Amino acid sequence: MLTVRDLRVTYHSGRTAVPAVRGVDLDVAAGQRLGIAGESGCGKSTLASALLRLLPPGTEVSGEILLDGEDVLTMSFGRLRAVRWAGASIVFQGAMHALNPVHRIGRQIAEPLLLHRTVPPARVQARVEELLAQVGLPAWRANSYPHELSGGQRQRVMIAMALACEPRLVIADEATTALDVMIQAQVLELITRLTTERGIALVMISHDLSVLSSTCDRVAVMYAGRIVEEGPAREVFTSPAHPYAAALAAAFPTVGDEASRLRPRGLGGDPPDPAHLPPGCPFQPRCERAVARCASTDVRLRPAGAGRHAACVHVDEEVAA
Amino acid sequence: MAKYLATKLGAVTFSLLMVLFSAFFLFRLLGGDPVQNLTRGREVTPEQKAALRRELGLDRPLYEQFLSYLKDTLSGDLGTSFEYDQPVTELIAERFWPTVLLTGTATLLAVTLGLWLGTRAGWRRGSLFDRSQVSLALTLWSAPTFWLGMIMIMLFAVMLPMFPTGGMVNPRVAPGLLNEVLDVAHHLVLPVLTMTAVVYAQYLLVMRSSVLDELGNDYLVTARAKGLRDDLVRRRHAVPNALLPTVTLVFLHLGGIIGGAITVETVFSWPGLGYLAYEALRAPDLPVLQGTFLVFSAAVVIANTAADIIYRFLDPRVRAA
Amino acid sequence: MTDGSMTEDNVAHGGAAAGSAPVAAPDGAARHEVTTKAASIAWRRRRAALARFWREYRRHRGGVVGLIILAATAVIALAAPVITDPDGLDVTKATGGVLDPPNREFLLGTDEQGRSVLLLAVWGARISLLVGVTATLLAMVIGTLVGIAAGHFSGWLSAALMRITDWFLVLPRLVLAIALAAVLGPSLLTIIIAIGLTSWPGTARVIRAQTLAVEARPYLERARALGAGHWHQMTRHVLPNVMPLVLASTTLEVASAILSEATLSFLGLGDPSRISWGTMLSRAYGSGAVTAGSWWYLLTPGVAILLVVLSFTLCGRALEAVLNPRLRGR
Numbered sequence: 001m002l003t004v005r006d007l008r009v010t011y012h013s014g015r016t017a018v019p020a021v022r023g024v025d026l027d028v029a030a031g032q033r034l035g036i037a038g039e040s041g042c043g044k045s046t047l048a049s050a051l052l053r054l055l056p057p058g059t060e061v062s063g064e065i066l067l068d069g070e071d072v073l074t075m076s077f078g079r080l081r082a083v084r085w086a087g088a089s090i091v092f093q094g095a096m097h098a099l100n101p102v103h104r105i106g107r108q109i110a111e112p113l114l115l116h117r118t119v120p121p122a123r124v125q126a127r128v129e130e131l132l133a134q135v136g137l138p139a140w141r142a143n144s145y146p147h148e149l150s151g152g153q154r155q156r157v158m159i160a161m162a163l164a165c166e167p168r169l170v171i172a173d174e175a176t177t178a179l180d181v182m183i184q185a186q187v188l189e190l191i192t193r194l195t196t197e198r199g200i201a202l203v204m205i206s207h208d209l210s211v212l213s214s215t216c217d218r219v220a221v222m223y224a225g226r227i228v229e230e231g232p233a234r235e236v237f238t239s240p241a242h243p244y245a246a247a248l249a250a251a252f253p254t255v256g257d258e259a260s261r262l263r264p265r266g267l268g269g270d271p272p273d274p275a276h277l278p279p280g281c282p283f284q285p286r287c288e289r290a291v292a293r294c295a296s297t298d299v300r301l302r303p304a305g306a307g308r309h310a311a312c313v314h315v316d317e318e319v320a321a
Numbered sequence: 322m323a324k325y326l327a328t329k330l331g332a333v334t335f336s337l338l339m340v341l342f343s344a345f346f347l348f349r350l351l352g353g354d355p356v357q358n359l360t361r362g363r364e365v366t367p368e369q370k371a372a373l374r375r376e377l378g379l380d381r382p383l384y385e386q387f388l389s390y391l392k393d394t395l396s397g398d399l400g401t402s403f404e405y406d407q408p409v410t411e412l413i414a415e416r417f418w419p420t421v422l423l424t425g426t427a428t429l430l431a432v433t434l435g436l437w438l439g440t441r442a443g444w445r446r447g448s449l450f451d452r453s454q455v456s457l458a459l460t461l462w463s464a465p466t467f468w469l470g471m472i473m474i475m476l477f478a479v480m481l482p483m484f485p486t487g488g489m490v491n492p493r494v495a496p497g498l499l500n501e502v503l504d505v506a507h508h509l510v511l512p513v514l515t516m517t518a519v520v521y522a523q524y525l526l527v528m529r530s531s532v533l534d535e536l537g538n539d540y541l542v543t544a545r546a547k548g549l550r551d552d553l554v555r556r557r558h559a560v561p562n563a564l565l566p567t568v569t570l571v572f573l574h575l576g577g578i579i580g581g582a583i584t585v586e587t588v589f590s591w592p593g594l595g596y597l598a599y600e601a602l603r604a605p606d607l608p609v610l611q612g613t614f615l616v617f618s619a620a621v622v623i624a625n626t627a628a629d630i631i632y633r634f635l636d637p638r639v640r641a642a
Numbered sequence: 643m644t645d646g647s648m649t650e651d652n653v654a655h656g657g658a659a660a661g662s663a664p665v666a667a668p669d670g671a672a673r674h675e676v677t678t679k680a681a682s683i684a685w686r687r688r689r690a691a692l693a694r695f696w697r698e699y700r701r702h703r704g705g706v707v708g709l710i711i712l713a714a715t716a717v718i719a720l721a722a723p724v725i726t727d728p729d730g731l732d733v734t735k736a737t738g739g740v741l742d743p744p745n746r747e748f749l750l751g752t753d754e755q756g757r758s759v760l761l762l763a764v765w766g767a768r769i770s771l772l773v774g775v776t777a778t779l780l781a782m783v784i785g786t787l788v789g790i791a792a793g794h795f796s797g798w799l800s801a802a803l804m805r806i807t808d809w810f811l812v813l814p815r816l817v818l819a820i821a822l823a824a825v826l827g828p829s830l831l832t833i834i835i836a837i838g839l840t841s842w843p844g845t846a847r848v849i850r851a852q853t854l855a856v857e858a859r860p861y862l863e864r865a866r867a868l869g870a871g872h873w874h875q876m877t878r879h880v881l882p883n884v885m886p887l888v889l890a891s892t893t894l895e896v897a898s899a900i901l902s903e904a905t906l907s908f909l910g911l912g913d914p915s916r917i918s919w920g921t922m923l924s925r926a927y928g929s930g931a932v933t934a935g936s937w938w939y940l941l942t943p944g945v946a947i948l949l950v951v952l953s954f955t956l957c958g959r960a961l962e963a964v965l966n967p968r969l970r971g972r
Contacts, residue, residue: 049542052546054545054546080548082548083548084545084546084547085546085548086548089546090543092542097538097539098539098540098542098543099540099543100540100544101637101638102561102562102565111544111547111549112548115548145638147637339809339812343809343818347822347825348821459952460952463947463949463952463955464947464951465901465905465920465923465944466905467908467927468904468944468947471923471927471932471940471944472940474932475933475937479932479933575814576814576816576817577814577815579816579817580814580816580817580905583816583817583909584905584908584909587909588927599909602824603910610824617814618812618817621812621813621814621817622812
């Protein structure tokens with residue numbers, strides 16, 4: 001129900017143009033779960049914001065974002081505001097600042113309900129309590145302010161809020177990153193359970209490939225504004241085709257798996273500056289398996305197995321082999 | 322909460338005592354010999370001076386003088402005016418309400434105008450509206466208040482005789498409550514415009530700053546993602562948060578308003594406390610000067626405390642602490 | 643943080659230059675050479691930092707305009723005795739009519755005693771600027787001393803200084819200034835003192851906060867460990883880092899001081915024998931120029947004050963924006 005075609009996002013700060021997303025294609029079917037993995041600066045958060053046209057004014061966006069057939073990028077403002085939250089909603093990271101500090105929780109959850117008229121005004125209060133119960137918070141919490149809740153509780157409020165208008169798609173942008181490991185597991189479980197129960201599609205963005213591999217059906221790895229590998233989540237994690245995906249997978253040892261702990265880890269160098277990308281494959285300066293071709297050809301996604309793609313020259317040989 | 326108020330009360334009392342002491346220090350110690358001041362320009366023999374000194378208690382040790390001064394002031398006796406031969410307290414009571422009328426009206430107007438324009442300007446930072454508002458505010462802020470008053474008089478009372486050149490009432494106005502009220506209102510226009518013009522600029526700049534501070538916050542993105550219209554995002558989310566520090570500053574700025582009141586009342590011969598202070602300056606009438614000093618300072622102390630308390634009530638994060 | 647990279651650089655290298663490279667030189671001449679080299683490096687860095695600062699400042703149009711106006715005003719004010727004939731200020735030698743509108747002889751008209759308003763405005767600039775700058779300097783010196791001391795020393799001295807500062811802050815500025823000026827008698831010095839004594843507490847507070855922030859930095863700990871005494875710490879380390887803030891603050895204070903001078907003079911607390919823009923306005927008011935519609939007499943000193951105050955404000959805001967990147971875009 002979500003189709004992204006050749007999405008390009010370029011920020012303009014002063015006189016520099018910073019291409020944050022350089023041609024991304026995505027497909028998410030109804031009820032499916034897609035993970036997007038990558039380090040900071042790869043463009044994944046920009047991608048998330050772009051899906052609902054939440055980028056700052058002056059940002060150049062091109063391509064197609066089809067939400068149930070309608071192109072978000074060419075919608076009228078009125079239609080866009082109607083689609084926001086009711087069609088697709090976002091769970092932001094670090095709900096510390098994503099919630100308004102001077103409004104009570106109940107009011108903030110009720111706000112989209114009233115705006116989109118999901119339920120008649122008389123039923124709003126009951127619905128808010130329902131939502132809070134679904135995320136495991138007591139009804140009286142509706143009267144609390146954000147600063148009175150813990151990080152995990154605030155994230156749960158964000159989830160409740162995101163589900164309020166029964167959207168068809170939920171985008172979780174680093175929804176568990178700032179949390180303690182135990183809370184992280186709880187919140188993840190909540191998100192996956194609630195979206196599965198309701199058949200809501202999920203796009204989950206994280207830098208933790210191991211988490212994505214266990215919660216999502218498919219995963220796409222981003223680097224320097226492009227997708228460099230995508231395929232079934234488990235497969236990409238256990239046998240990555242792209243060297244960067246391999247490094248990312250290795251960075252997060254699977255708990256309980258002895259072998260993963262002993263694997264060589266770490267990646268030298270820094271992520272590239274989006275304003276000054278190296279020629280050819282953007283990963284080539286840090287890649288162990290780089291060859292001469294990598295710096296001269298613009299490496300695009302190519303088939304790397306059943307339902308898998310990767311943007312690496314070595315894939316061609318491996319597939320042929 | 323009760324403990325907090327009790328602490329505040331203690332602080333206010335202490336500050337007011339400091340004000341009393343400052344007044345004593347300034348006017349009794351620095352002000353020179355009161356007998357000298359009283360008898361300035363009059364033919365007085367040394368014996369008469371000595372008798373006067375005994376009468377005023379000036380031959381007693383300083384701390385005794387201070388104590389009797391404290392006693393007198395706290396029981397409402399602020400001495401007798403040199404010029405009017407009336408108790409100072411009476412004079413102050415007479416002139417109190419005109420000042421409140423003038424400063425109250427001007428403050429209300431200035432706050433409303435300043436906050437409204439400041440919000441709009443900050444929301445659309447860098448726009449023509451923003452830049453023109455800031456330029457205008459800075460220019461008006463840079464002009465001496467009394468000068469603006471004189472310009473107003475020259476333009477709208479002399480060259481275009483639409484308003485009176487001064488005073489609060491026209492002695493020849495037809496009797497009747499409505500006539501009297503309209504008469505005062507007619508006299509009020511120019512002074513209020515003058516004061517408002519200078520004061521609103523301060524509030525505009527402060528509110529704009531506050532809004533700019535809020536602009537980067539995540540909860541605004543959340544609000545937009547929910548599908549809220551831009552002006553609702555501004556009014557419902559940004560403004561309540563931006564108002565918090567502004568409210569405090571509005572109260573703290575009362576000192577500046579009082580300064581403005583003194584000069585504006587003088588220019589327009591508005592029969593308030595400011596004009597009284599000016600007359601006392603010219604005479605010189607030390608008891609009245611001291612009395613007005615006390616009243617002004619006390620008002621500012623109380624306003625500052627009110628600012629703290631109100632901020633506490635408004636900000637839910639501080640309320641809990 | 644408010645400090646630009648230039649100040650930390652300066653401190654690091656100024657300190658090095660002052661301490662002198664520990665060179666095991668056999669003769670004094672070689673050691674002197676090393677010290678000079680270190681000093682010249684420090685100077686070059688300072689010049690580079692200044693160039694950087696100027697480049698950044700230039701981007702703020704308001705600040706540049708303000709600077710031009712101030713420079714022009716300063717030049718006119720300083721050159722007044724040279725470019726004009728001070729005789730025109732003498733009441734007994736005035737040749738114009740009473741409150742004449744602008745004409746060919748008197749470009750900005752005459753005052754109630756027949757003197758040229760333009761001439762008065764030029765000479766008035768001298769006093770207004772003098773008072774504004776001097777009073778602010780007084781306030782800044784006191785404020786900086788108190789602020790740094792209160793931030794650097796702990797214990798009873800700091801507490802006492804803050805109590806005194808708070809005392810002044812409780813009383814409304816203009817009211818206190820009027821009271822002071824009233825009891826001290828009308829004179830130029832009175833106004834300077836009145837403004838200076840009422841402005842320093844605001845600065846002291848801000849500087850104390852900045853001092854506390856600076857003192858928490860590691861290189862100050864290092865300086866202390868190396869045996870730097872209080873005076874050395876405060877002047878060599880804290881002061882250079884606090885200076886940028888002081889500079890921006892000072893500029894804005896001068897704007898405020900000039901307005902205060904105008905107000906105090908208008909209220910009759912200034913020296914009646916001196917001409918300042920404030921006394922001009924006071925006389926305009928007193929001589930009925932307002933009701934007579936003598937707009938030239940009213941507009942000239944007022945617009946002068948407005949332009950100068952606005953210029954200082956613009957410069958101050960630009961300085962703040964340059965020195966505190968967080969404020970850029972305001």
